[in-house]
Amino acid sequence: EVVPERAAKPVDEKPFGVTISHPERVVFPASGTTKGELATYYAQVAEPMLTWLGNRPVSLVRCPQGRGKHCFFQKHDGGNFGGKVGSVAIREKDGGSEDYLVVDSGEAIVTCVQMGTIEFHGWGAPADDVEHPDRMVFDLDPDEGLGFDAVRKAAVQLKDLLGELGLVSFAMASGGKGVHVVVPLDQSRDWVAVKDFADRFSRAVAQAHPDRFTANMRKSERKGRIFLDWLRNQRGSTAVLPYSVRAREAATVAVPITWEELDTLETAHPYTVADVAVLFERAAGRELAGWGVADQALPDL
Numbered sequence: 113e114v115v116p117e118r119a120a121k122p123v124d125e126k127p128f129g130v131t132i133s134h135p136e137r138v139v140f141p142a143s144g145t146t147k148g149e150l151a152t153y154y155a156q157v158a159e160p161m162l163t164w165l166g167n168r169p170v171s172l173v174r175c176p177q178g179r180g181k182h183c184f185f186q187k188h189d190g191g192n193f194g195g196k197v198g199s200v201a202i203r204e205k206d207g208g209s210e211d212y213l214v215v216d217s218g219e220a221i222v223t224c225v226q227m228g229t230i231e232f233h234g235w236g237a238p239a240d241d242v243e244h245p246d247r248m249v250f251d252l253d254p255d256e257g258l259g260f261d262a263v264r265k266a267a268v269q270l271k272d273l274l275g276e277l278g279l280v281s282f283a284m285a286s287g288g289k290g291v292h293v294v295v296p297l298d299q300s301r302d303w304v305a306v307k308d309f310a311d312r313f314s315r316a317v318a319q320a321h322p323d324r325f326t327a328n329m330r331k332s333e334r335k336g337r338i339f340l341d342w343l344r345n346q347r348g349s350t351a352v353l354p355y356s357v358r359a360r361e362a363a364t365v366a367v368p369i370t371w372e373e374l375d376t377l378e379t380a381h382p383y384t385v386a387d388v389a390v391l392f393e394r395a396a397g398r399e400l401a402g403w404g405v406a407d408q409a410l411p412d413l
């Protein structure tokens with residue numbers, strides 16, 4: 113029997129040629145994870161991660177002083193990445209346009225880490241056609257105190273309900289408290305159509321199963337239930353991307369999982385940066401082959 117290697121490989125000196133300043137600086141105090149280890153993690157998952165991250169407008173969660181200190185969400189390209197990170201101009205509501213970040217190489221990923229990035233979040237549409245979503249995401253946000261058992265059941269129920277509409281979906285453990293149910297789309301519809309579908313579908317689910325779901329984001333509505341967060345499906349919204357580290361206490365990671373695997377999970381954060389070797393092998397393995405891929409049109413609802 114092969115015992116999986118749980119420890120991260122040694123810290124790369126210059127991952128993808130990027131010099132990491134202060135690699136010894138602790139980013140996650142609880143686990144002692146350093147900036148160098150974080151850069152090494154991202155360098156080692158860069159290849160599978162780029163499948164989801166590359167060619168997509170991206171927002172970063174940057175925490176230059178480490179997690180738990182001041183963090184901020186960076187949506188726009190402020191020109192502070194020395195030309196190593198790409199960008200795409202996107203039309204704004206007011207008629208102008210803004211440059212959004214596109215992180216499309218290992219060098220770009222590690223450059224973001226060098227700049228204090230912990231999390232990578234992506235639009236639901238590719239950078240080369242931002243008006244046509246290639247995925248819809250239902251972000252299951254459980255009420256505080258609700259066990260993961262309830263989240264697991266809710267995610268499977270959602271998958272079944274989407275299946276009744278002819279839609280194939282995939283699960284991702286967020287690395288936090290919930291599960292994201294991801295529905296790949298063929299880009300035949302625009303944001304208005306996708307948001308409208310997500311809105312109406314979520315309301316219908318909440319109405320049919322009020323014991324389990326609410327489609328209302330108000331915390332007071334959540335009592336013992338799961339907020340079916342469909343608001344990730346508006347133009348300009350993001351969701352955390354596969355293999356992004358989370359700026360949470362234990363350096364946990366958002367990770368694609370199979371529906372069979374979900375049955376066996378006890379939390380939404382089964383892996384941390386220390387599991388990079390396992391994550392890389394999983395990503396290349398047979399079980400996750402085809403995860404997140406389905407050429408399907410949004411049905412009428």
Ligand code: ATP
Pocket residue numbers: 185233234251252253286287288289290291341344350351352380
């Ligand atoms: P959890 O499973 O713990 O809920 P999560 O990633 O789903 O983890 P949420 O708070 O539900 O966390 O947020 C869902 C998504 O909304 C995030 O992945 C992120 O892309 C986006 N988001 C959250 N906070 C912000 C913010 N302050 N600004 C912009 N987008 C945000």
Ligand code: MN
Pocket residue numbers: 251252253286290341
């Ligand atoms: Mn969530």
Ligand code: MN
Pocket residue numbers: 251253341
């Ligand atoms: Mn949410």
